[in-house]
Each structure stands twice: as C-alpha cells, then as structure tokens.
Amino acid sequence: MLDHLIKGATVVDGTGAPAFVADVGIRDGRIAVVAEPGAVTEGARHSEDATGLVLAPGFVDPHTHYDAQLFWDPYATPSLNHGVTTVAGGNCGFTLAPLHPDRPEDADYTRRMMSKVEGMSLVALEEGAPWTWNSFGEYLDALDGRIAVNAGFMVGHCALRRYVMGADAVGGQPSQEQLRAMLDLFHEAMDAGAWGFSTTQSSTHSDGDGKPVASRHALPAELIALSQAVGEHEGTQIEAIVAGCLDQFSDAEIDLFVEMSAVAGRPLNWNVLTIDAAVPERVPRQLGASERARKAGGRIVALTMPILTPMNMSLGTFCALNLIPGWGDILGLPVDERIAKLRDPDVRAEMLRRAASKEAGVFRRLTDFGRYVIGDTYAETNEGLTGRVVRDIAAERGQEPFECLVEICANDRLRTVLWPMPTDNDPDSWTLRAETWQHEDVMLGGSDAGAHLDRMCGAPYTTRFIGDCLRGRKLMGLEAAVKMLTDDPAQLFGLRERGRVREGWHADLVLFDPETIDAGKATLVHDLPGDSPRLDSKAIGITAVWVNGVEAMRHDVVSGAVPGKVLRSGQDTRTVSTR
DSSP states (O other), X not given: OEEEEEEEEEEOOSSSOOOEEEEEEEETTEEEEEESTTOOOSOEEEEEEOTTOEEEEOEEESSBOTTTHHHHOTTTTTTGGGTEEEEEESOTTOOSOOOOTTXXXXXXXXXXXXXXXXXXXXXXXXXXXXXXXXXXXXXXXXHTTSOSSEEEEOEEHHHHHHHHHGGGGTTOOOOHHHHHHHHHHHHHHHHHTOOEEEEEEOTTOBOTTSSBOGGGGOOHHHHHHHHHHXXXXXXXXXXXXXXXXXXXXXXXXXXXXXXXXXXXXXXXXXXXXXXXXXXXXXXXXXXXXXXXXXXXXXEEEEEEOSSOOOBOBOSSSOSGGGGSTTHHHHHTSOHHHHHHHHTOHHHHHHHHHHHTSGGGGGGGGGOOGGGEEEOOOOSGGGTTOTTOBHHHHHHHHTOOHHHHHHHHHHHTTTOOOEEXXXXXXXXXXXXXXXXXXXSTTEEEOOOOBTSSTTTBOOTTHHHHHHHHHHHSSOOSOHHHHHHHHTHHHHHHHTBTTOSSOOTTSBOOEEEEOTTTOEEOOOEEXXXXXXXXXXXXXXXXXXXXXXXXXXXXXXXXXXXXXXXXXXXXXXXXXXXXXXX
C-alpha cells in the first residue's frame, strides 16, 4: 500500500524535460510510482487532488550556514518553507567541529567567531546548541535523527587549524608534524561523512577578536595538501572563498583555485558571482578561472543568486559598511566618538573618497547613499522617516545625502536601520544574468541561509525565482528554473537518487501553485534562543513539502516530523570526478 498518493499534479521532474500530468505515489520514503492520471490501482493511506498544482523535486540549497540553527530549529526555517529539502553546510571554512577535548575554551572561541563572521546571535549559539561533541563525527551524530531537512556538511579549515595548533592557528604556520596531524584529523572527519573541505582566504573574514580567521594564515602548500586529501575519499567536494570572490580574482587566486581542484580531482565551488552590467568585465574574469580549471583537469563552479537579496545596514553595529577600506576604524569607535567623527565634514569626505576608490571593490555598490531607504527609527526627531528615500530627505534639508544619513542615524544614536537600494536592478543586468546562468560552470545558490540573521534573508530565493520565471521577468521557463534548483546542485554534489521526480528515488518533493508561488517581505522576528532577532519571510503558494516521503511542511506550517537525514559522503554521495 502507498503511504500517500498525489493525483493529477503537473510534474516538473528536475531534468529540464517538458512538464507532464501524472499521479505520484510515495511508499517507505521513496517515489514508488509515477503514472498516467487514474492509472494507479494500488491503495493509499492518504491521497490528495493536486490538479493545477506543480510537483517538483525538493530544492537543494548549495550554500548555507545552518550548522548551529538546526539544533534549535530542526526545520531550517525559512528554507524548508520555501521548498528546500536538502542543505549544504560547513561552508567558508567555518564549522562547529572538531573541537579539542582538552581545550573547552575552543568552543567559546568558535561561538564568538561565528557570531562575528557569520552574523549569528551569540546568545543563540550559547543557549541553542548542546556543544557536546569533540570529533566531526560526533557533531554529525548529534544532528542525526533530529532534523527535518537533509543536510550535508563540509569540514572547515578554521576548526582543523584550531584543533591542531591552538591559539597559534591565528598568525602561525604549522610544522610538518602539525600539518600531518591536520591531515589525519581531516581524514577522520571525511571517514565520518564530511562532504569535503571548505576554507576562506577572504579579507572580510575576521574572528571574534577582530583578527583574520585561522585559515587566512594558511600558505598555498597547506591548502594544496588538504585539497589533495579530498581526492582520497568518495563523494567529496571543495568549497573556497578568496578576496577576489567579491569583485575580480587576481592571477594568484585563479592559480590557487585551479590547483586545488585539479589535485583533488573534485569540483570546487565559490560564492558569490555578482552580476552587474555596469561592471561588464567582472563575469568574464571570474569565469576565466573555470575555463582554466577544465584545461588543468579540475572544475571551478561559481554560485550566483537569481534574485536581488536586500541586506540592511547600520552605522551602529558591524555590517558590510565596516568592510569598506578605512571605514572600520571609524565605525569601530565607541558610539559618542563615532558620532563626533561622522559629523566631521573632513572625516566624511575622506570616507567617501575611500568608498569610491578601486580598492573598495564590490563595496562601491553600497556608497550611493541617496538611494538608501530609512528603516526602523527610534528618536522623536526621526518620526515619519521610515520608508523614505534619503535623497528626498536630503533635498528637503539642503544637505548632501551622506551628511543627511549621518544626522538621521546620530539622532537615533546610530540604531537606525538602513536599506540600500540595489544598483543593479536594471534591464541590462537582468539580461546579463540570464545569459550567465546558462554557463556550464555557473550554479544558482549563495543564500547564506542560517547566517547574517538580522541583516538579510536569502533563503526564499527559490520561491521568488520561480515566481519571477512564471509571472515576472520570465527570463527562463519553469522546467529550466526547476532544474537549476534541483538536479543541477544534486549532480554537482553527487547526491544519490535525489534531485528528480523518478521512480525509486528519494521522495523529496515540493507541491506548489504556479499562479501564486512567491516569497513574502522579509520581516524581523524574535524567535531565536535568548529572544534574539532574525529576518523571516513567509512562503506563498507552497502547498506541501515532503522530505524522504514524510510531510514536513504544509501551507507554511511545519508538521512536527523530523524525517531529514544527515547525508554522509560516500554513503549518500557519489564521486563527481573532474578527471
């Protein structure tokens, strides 16, 4: 007997093939039958009429940071709400394991690092996760059997370095003995089921003490040694970040990525490819790394988002504005000193000069302050400004936009929430995106779901993208869009029997209304441990989501079931060789 029968659905199977109407039956966590409507004779415990609805494979998010959140939120909300059934975690070199058993202070260091570098609530990290593990395998075991989504995790370079080198991981170089110990530790994590190796060399990544994170101190030889070790295990990957990911790679960064992928014989993915018609040279430069890798026996895959994800800013707390050259020194001052500096015309002029310089790279996108929209305000003098554009307020006051913005924020003692309007929402940029998505080494993703919780909400990219394809810009058809969200990432990661609606495959499925599918506006909620805030977005038009054949979500409400699985390399993934 079938566990569930979905009747008369329009099936978009994930392969890119034309949609077709079918009855789909689920049994024991698998898709038992895909048949012509009315052709299924086997009984079913439950059934539903899905006429007019689309049934697709569950979406696969290739870049998340749900490593901690899954402990207090096994549903990985809001990703599950938006049809995501499989998430990849442990990215950017940051993982919660391994932790040295003789140094309990390493857990505190890790929590503070994750809070700083990935914008996670420190209170939530302290109160919401058990921190009972030491080895990477013990971390995976702590999640197994208690999550509602499927989740796979890379092992982070920073944790490997910290475990072996202690405090010397920041600023130091490993001895030959320490490098061997790091490799042994890495192999142990891989044997336990880690998906591969993740690392960062990005200048934007600093720990809780404000110092460059541990992996940023690694020399190329260390990165190559760890990459080579990846190739010794089945079903593995590399994920890496360098400074040039934000704008344009240097020659040395391309050389490094190419060698890392080639020595492993495994794909390397990075994020995020920013596509902007105002910088036409960026895409060819970034994808040049992929072309070189293929010639060298590797593969480099660029993740890019198919939507524009707003990220709020503040002059009061750490955000992307702090990463503009020269700005961190000002924005890191105590509040009263910071306000005094920001009100100084000479200081503002120098800040604007640095922000417009070539060294600011992609952060130049944040410096059109006239286009900022004022969010939440607190002072009486700012009443009525929420939702207004700074350029209009500045014109009324006879001020330059940045001066105007500073005065508004100063009145709120820098607590004002600021929303920069995207500069790349023009037709030419969208045309360039649609062209770039067709490249064989470009994949949709980069949501950062689980990170930067009160700054951005990237998880709903799946529903917003499909809604855009159906009713918005219509840059591609539904079948192609679904393939990009399902089979493409499943194939990259070598997921076994996931990513398609096919008999015998795992029943990770999403049922949605093509007339309404979308994502609601991001709103601030306080539902993390310690009442900490995060941005959330309601799913619109998602009827139901099944994970491993069990209903996990219906009409934006979790079922309470936890049918997800920790996906382990080799067992749940096959090798995707680049050679």
